[in-house]
Amino acid sequence: MSLRTVVLAKIIEKRALAPQTHMLKLAAPRVARHAQPGQFVIVRVSEGGERVPFTIADADPSAGTITLVIQEIGDTTKAIGAMSAGDSLQDLLGPLGAPSEVETFGTVVLLGGGFGIAAIHMLTRALRDAGNRIISIIGARTRDLLIMENEMRAASDELIVTTDDGSAGEKGLVTQALERVISREPVHRVVAVGPIPMMRAVAEVTRPHGIKTIVSLNPVMVDGTGMCGGCRVEVGGETKFACVDGPEFDAHIVNFDELVSRNRMYTEFERGLRTDCKINRLTAAG
Numbered sequence: 385m386s387l388r389t390v391v392l393a394k395i396i397e398k399r400a401l402a403p404q405t406h407m408l409k410l411a412a413p414r415v416a417r418h419a420q421p422g423q424f425v426i427v428r429v430s431e432g433g434e435r436v437p438f439t440i441a442d443a444d445p446s447a448g449t450i451t452l453v454i455q456e457i458g459d460t461t462k463a464i465g466a467m468s469a470g471d472s473l474q475d476l477l478g479p480l481g482a483p484s485e486v487e488t489f490g491t492v493v494l495l496g497g498g499f500g501i502a503a504i505h506m507l508t509r510a511l512r513d514a515g516n517r518i519i520s521i522i523g524a525r526t527r528d529l530l531i532m533e534n535e536m537r538a539a540s541d542e543l544i545v546t547t548d549d550g551s552a553g554e555k556g557l558v559t560q561a562l563e564r565v566i567s568r569e570p571v572h573r574v575v576a577v578g579p580i581p582m583m584r585a586v587a588e589v590t591r592p593h594g595i596k597t598i599v600s601l602n603p604v605m606v607d608g609t610g611m612c613g614g615c616r617v618e619v620g621g622e623t624k625f626a627c628v629d630g631p632e633f634d635a636h637i638v639n640f641d642e643l644v645s646r647n648r649m650y651t652e653f654e655r656g657l658r659t660d661c662k663i664n665r666l667t668a669a670g
């Protein structure tokens with residue numbers, strides 16, 4: 385692992401993507417040089433502040449920048465949302481996590497659900513560069529919440545957009561579009577990032593067809609280096625740590641029930657019902 389800590393990571397560019405959702409381009413030359421699809425960074429806004437994980441949405445080694453997509457959820461992400469280009473995050477550690485598998489598989493379908501779209505962008509481009517035919521399916525509840533459509537279109541051979549209310553693209557869920565693609569042509573691999581119910585539903589669509597399916601899990605993260613055990617998940621009957629063994633795993637052998645119940649347990653902390661633990665969840669938003 386080529387871990388780098390960037391002290392005072394400067395915001396080079398900041399742009400609104402959707403309500404309370406921001407794209408940040410940060411100066412982090414050594415992280416940009418080593419970042420691979422599927423990896424994440426942990427940032428702190430201030431000395432002694434909470435450590436928040438973010439999936440790397442893009443990296444540009446020549447410009448020395450990485451791109452993160454931040455959704456304002458808690459105090460730290462709200463603080464980042466209030467920052468401007470020219471401001472600096474206190475520090476940034478990464479790249480963390482195991483890189484995605486990038487090989488020539490054939491036809492690959494990548495699904496991004498809501499805010500998870502940001503987390504599949506870098507992998508989409510890498511899989512296309514590796515010679516795969518890329519069909520991307522991105523979905524959001526409504527048009528306003530749809531992010532990175534242009535970037536995903538540019539990285540894909542075919543892009544299908546869905547919204548739950550039909551305000552953009554097709555009306556329906558990403559899984560409905562996936563079922564149609566699978567009935568239309570051979571698919572050799574599926575990758576899905578988004579809310580847990582979506583990743584679980586994708587796994588059930590592909591299971592009967594025997595299509596290898598990868599999901600990026602978002603359990604609680606604390607240190608991000610395999611030391612604290614916070615991100616424990618059960619995969620194939622074995623205990624894995626999402627921060628070092630993942631975050632990507634074979635969807636057909638993930639114990640989603642355990643993931644849901646562990647995340648639910650920590651929701652109490654997030655809502656402030658329990659205060660004896662500080663936790664963070666890996667998302668493109670942290």
Ligand code: NAD
Pocket residue numbers: 439496497498499500501503523524525526546547548556557558559577578579580581582585586600601602631665666667668669
């Ligand atoms: P959301 O609830 O608005 O759902 C987005 C889309 O996902 C929907 O429009 C629909 O097409 C699909 N979807 C949702 N539930 C579904 C179901 N039961 N069956 C089929 N399709 C379904 O999403 P959001 O509020 O933007 O949340 C995004 C989630 O992605 C967050 O929970 C975040 O933690 C997760 N995330 C994970 C990572 C990671 O790296 N693991 C990265 C970014 C985001």
Ligand code: FES
Pocket residue numbers: 604605606607608609610611612613614615616625626627628
């Ligand atoms: Fe601590 Fe993974 S976040 S072990």
